[in-house]
Amino acid sequence: MAWFRRTDEPTRKSRVPEGLWVKCEGCREILYKKELERGLFVCPRCGFHHRVSARTRLAQVFDDGRWKELFARIFSTDPLEFVDSKPYAERLRALREKGSRSDALVVGAGRISGVKAIVAAMEYSFMGGSMGSAVGEKMTRAIEQCLKSRLPFVVVSCSGGARMQEGILSLMQMAKISAALAQLHAARLPYISVLTDPTTGGVTASFAMLGDLNIGEPGALIGFAGPRVIEQTIRQTLPEGFQRSEFLLEHGMLDMVVPRQELKENLARCLQMLA
Amino acid sequence: MGSTPVPPFLAPIEDLRQRLAEAERGGEGRAEIARLRTQLDDEARRLTADLTPWQRCLLARHFERPHTLDYVRGLFTDWVEVHGDRCFGDDPAIVAGLARLDGESVAIVGHQKGRDTRERLYRNFGQPRPEGYRKALRVMHMAEKFGRPVISFVDTPGAYPGLDAEERGQAEAIARNLREMAALEVPIVVVVTGEGGSGGALAVGVGDRILMMEHAVYSVISPEGCAAILWKDQSEVQRAAAALRLTSNDLLRLGIIDEILPEPLGGAHMDPALAIRTVGGALRKALSGLRRLKRTDLPRRRFAKFRAMGYFSER
Ligand SMILES: [Zn+2]
Numbered sequence: 001m002a003w004f005r006r007t008d009e010p011t012r013k014s015r016v017p018e019g020l021w022v023k024c025e026g027c028r029e030i031l032y033k034k035e036l037e038r039g040l041f042v043c044p045r046c047g048f049h050h051r052v053s054a055r056t057r058l059a060q061v062f063d064d065g066r067w068k069e070l071f072a073r074i075f076s077t078d079p080l081e082f083v084d085s086k087p088y089a090e091r092l093r094a095l096r097e098k099g100s101r102s103d104a105l106v107v108g109a110g111r112i113s114g115v116k117a118i119v120a121a122m123e124y125s126f127m128g129g130s131m132g133s134a135v136g137e138k139m140t141r142a143i144e145q146c147l148k149s150r151l152p153f154v155v156v157s158c159s160g161g162a163r164m165q166e167g168i169l170s171l172m173q174m175a176k177i178s179a180a181l182a183q184l185h186a187a188r189l190p191y192i193s194v195l196t197d198p199t200t201g202g203v204t205a206s207f208a209m210l211g212d213l214n215i216g217e218p219g220a221l222i223g224f225a226g227p228r229v230i231e232q233t234i235r236q237t238l239p240e241g242f243q244r245s246e247f248l249l250e251h252g253m254l255d256m257v258v259p260r261q262e263l264k265e266n267l268a269r270c271l272q273m274l275a
Numbered sequence: 276m277g278s279t280p281v282p283p284f285l286a287p288i289e290d291l292r293q294r295l296a297e298a299e300r301g302g303e304g305r306a307e308i309a310r311l312r313t314q315l316d317d318e319a320r321r322l323t324a325d326l327t328p329w330q331r332c333l334l335a336r337h338f339e340r341p342h343t344l345d346y347v348r349g350l351f352t353d354w355v356e357v358h359g360d361r362c363f364g365d366d367p368a369i370v371a372g373l374a375r376l377d378g379e380s381v382a383i384v385g386h387q388k389g390r391d392t393r394e395r396l397y398r399n400f401g402q403p404r405p406e407g408y409r410k411a412l413r414v415m416h417m418a419e420k421f422g423r424p425v426i427s428f429v430d431t432p433g434a435y436p437g438l439d440a441e442e443r444g445q446a447e448a449i450a451r452n453l454r455e456m457a458a459l460e461v462p463i464v465v466v467v468t469g470e471g472g473s474g475g476a477l478a479v480g481v482g483d484r485i486l487m488m489e490h491a492v493y494s495v496i497s498p499e500g501c502a503a504i505l506w507k508d509q510s511e512v513q514r515a516a517a518a519l520r521l522t523s524n525d526l527l528r529l530g531i532i533d534e535i536l537p538e539p540l541g542g543a544h545m546d547p548a549l550a551i552r553t554v555g556g557a558l559r560k561a562l563s564g565l566r567r568l569k570r571t572d573l574p575r576r577r578f579a580k581f582r583a584m585g586y587f588s589e590r
Contacts (some may be wrong), residue, residue, distance in 0.1 A: 079529070079586035080520045084505040133585030140582060162473075162495050164505060167519045168531055171473060171495040172584040175481050178453035179578040186458065186574075202495075204446035205434075205474045210454055224446035224474070225436030229500075233436050243441060253444050 024048055040260045049217050049260055051197060054106035054121035057156050061119060061264045067110030070118070071141045075103055076134040080167050088165040091127065100126050103134040104159070107142045112154075113268030115275060118142050121156040122203070129159030131203055132166040136173030139207065143180040152190040152275045154267060157208040161201020174206035181210050190274035192267060195222050195245070195254070209253070213270055215263070216245030216254045282333040288322060288541055291315040319541030326490070328498075329516035335469045335492045336432075338395075339544035341551055343370055343385030343428040346468070349551035350558070351376055351383070359410060363443060366407030368399045368435070369479070371414040373423075376558065382418035384411040384479050385428030388469070401470075402435035405448035408478050412452050415459055422570070424462040424562055427479045432497065434475030449478040456481035457581070458574045462565035466554055467491045467532070468543075471521075483577055484561040485531065487523045488550070489538040493531070494521035530584060534561075 022033050026048025036043065040060055041050040052060070059065035075096070082088040104126040109118050120142050122129040139155070146153045162170040184191055193211030195204070197220035205224050208214075216222060223243040231238055241247050245257045258266050281289050295311045326334065347354050351374035358365040371384045386403065389395035411427075418425045434445055456463060456479075463482035471480070471493030487493065498516035502509055526532045536553050539546035568576070 073589050075588050075590070077586050077588050080518070082518050084518065132587075134587040136585050137587050164496055164501055164519075166586075167495050168493055168521065168526060169529060169585050171477055172531060172581065174474060175453050175457070175477055176581045176584055178450065179457035179481070179574075179581045182454045182458040182574065183578060185454065202474050205449040205478075206453055207450070209444075209447040209450040222446075223441050224434065224449070225441065229436045230438060230441065234438055236438070238438065242438070251442050251444070253447055 025050060042260050047218065047259070049197065049219060051124055051158065053125065054102070054123040054156070054158075057121040058106060058108040058110075058119055060260070061112055061154070061156075061267060062108065062110035063113065067108035067119070069102070070107040070109055070145065071138045072102055072106075074134050074138050074141075075101070076132050076163075076166070078165070079133070079169060080165070082165040082167070084165070091165070095126060102126075103138070104129045104131065104163075105135045105138045107138055109145075109151075112264060112271060115152070115268055115271045116149075117152045117154055117267075117271060118146050119154040119156065122158045124158045127163060127165075129157075129203075130161065130163035130170070131159060131173050132163035132170045133173060135163075136170075136176050139173075139177045140180045143177070143184050146189055147183060147187055150187075150189065152192070152271050153184060154192045154194065154271075155207055155211075156194040156196060157199040157203050158196045159199060159201075159203040161203050171202065174202045177207045178210065181207060190271055192270060194263065194267075196220050198222070200224070200226055211255075212274065213255045214253065215266065216248060216257045217263075218245055218257055218259055220245045222248050222253075280338040282330070282337075284322070284330055284333070285337075288315065288318050288545075291318055292545075316540055319545060323490075323541055327513065327517070328492075328519070328522055329513045331490055331522050332470075332492050332498055332516055334490045334542050335488075337542060337544045338388075338390055339547070340469055341543055341547045342390075342401075342430060343383075343387050343468070345547060346385075346428055346466075346551055346554055347372075347374060347383060349548070350555040351381075352378075353380075354383075357410070357414060360406040360413060362409060363406045366399075366404050366410060367397055368401055368403040368431070369407030369411050371411050373414075376426075376555075376562070380423050381562075382414050382423050382425045383428070384414055384425065386431040386476075386479070388430060399435055401431045402433060403431065403475060403478075404435050404437070404440045405443045405445050408434075408448040408452050411479050412448075412455055415456065415463075419459050419461050422461060424464065424565065425459065425482075426558060426562075427463065427465045427482060429465060429467040429471050429476045429480050429493075430469035430491075431472045431475050432470055433472035434478065449474050452478045453481055457577055460570040460573055462562065462568070462573065463577075464558060464561045464565070466536075466558070467493050468554070472497060481577070481581070483565050483573060483580070484533050486534050486536055486554075486557050486561065487526060487532045488536050488543060488554075489523055490542050491523060492521040493523075493526055494519050 388401035543550035
């Protein structure tokens, strides 16, 4: 495997709007975009972590922003012929025409501060980062590649959970990926899960919570049920900060909350000690 | 959550059932009883011949359907129920324990729903909290330690979406069960008996053989939840139920389950004893097939089974 080929696509933002100046989603300050980008899309004023695309994320964690994409040809189909307000097949076609070719997961191989690793990052702009069969297959192949090449595995989650348009098949991806992680676990290869805003539903209730180490980004929403569903169930307003990274850290579900600027260094340090 | 436990489309059947029961109690003539029985069978046959997916959901939730403890009482001997996750507490929404099937000891886990209001509340409508999943896992690990097969009964609207459940790691509990069940070195047979509600069902649903009752349903989300999110309209449950492909036939076709277990005419609640016997027969067959396999081969085979689930293109 070639580890040092430059990828065709440099950093690309997902939620930060076009133009020279942007407004911070945390403090509403107007920021110079170049400055925000240099700071990995973390607001220099208030520390708000803006959502970044999967490709931007991979460029941030791999040395010199260089990595090689794996399993890029796998894409969703519409096995249930699912139609809600629009046919699922049409949604997929539109996304493909817009240039999304990796479904909701981009898998990359490269080095993190010298440590060879495979990193899978979820793409929120692709149907809310939802997990369907394509995500399940790519994640499983990434784990199998780690097993074959004896490499550590890192996942950066950013997802609303299972993809409803694939029904029961999307639910079963939770079992499929978790069974693959059982193999990685048995092979004693490190797996680090990074949970970013948002990580909910079937993604949290499978691979995102199964890291040897679980790392949260500051302020990220992380949970099984969504806040609105919980509020409807218990008929109460949820306390401030509920289901945020810091709350999960306090309740023992995360090993640490790490600001984005320190993520790469942290990953490298942990992987060096475990791998 | 269901103040009227019997869905309206079942009203004609419920009416006939009641009349038949009264006739039998009141010592009516044999001819009249036979006539009512034939009428009931005809009605049940007519109704279940073309159930809509949404009606199947309602049938799967019927409060008189056999629940996990009914199967335990009907099929096993020497039932020893165990309690607690050794971390926080005991969850009545999941039962777990040891019992014998034809003299051989097995471990049993399963969701438990209640029948009357008091019991339904006590069982939290079959919606587990993390400690329920952790109790189930504890018993499954015990089964592995002592080389006993695991039988799991799935019947839940879903994992409980409450504040306390989130605080104690609902997601982590489900996730861990998925990974640990995949790796368990004893046979696991899963029976979806009623409602297979999303991750809360799957958390005890990873196994070597997945059986499903004819009128059970299994879905990534409830039709109500799906309608609210995708249609932004609760009244679209019928369309949501159809779109989700959640019936036993759908799941067999999609390669998710191994076998459909036929139900008595009109559904399992019409003749629970017969439904329980059917499950018993299927369990014995599944277990005898799995007993021949080497225990260290089981996780690899189980991975291969779930590995194959899903449809995607590769170009
Ligand atoms: Zn700011």
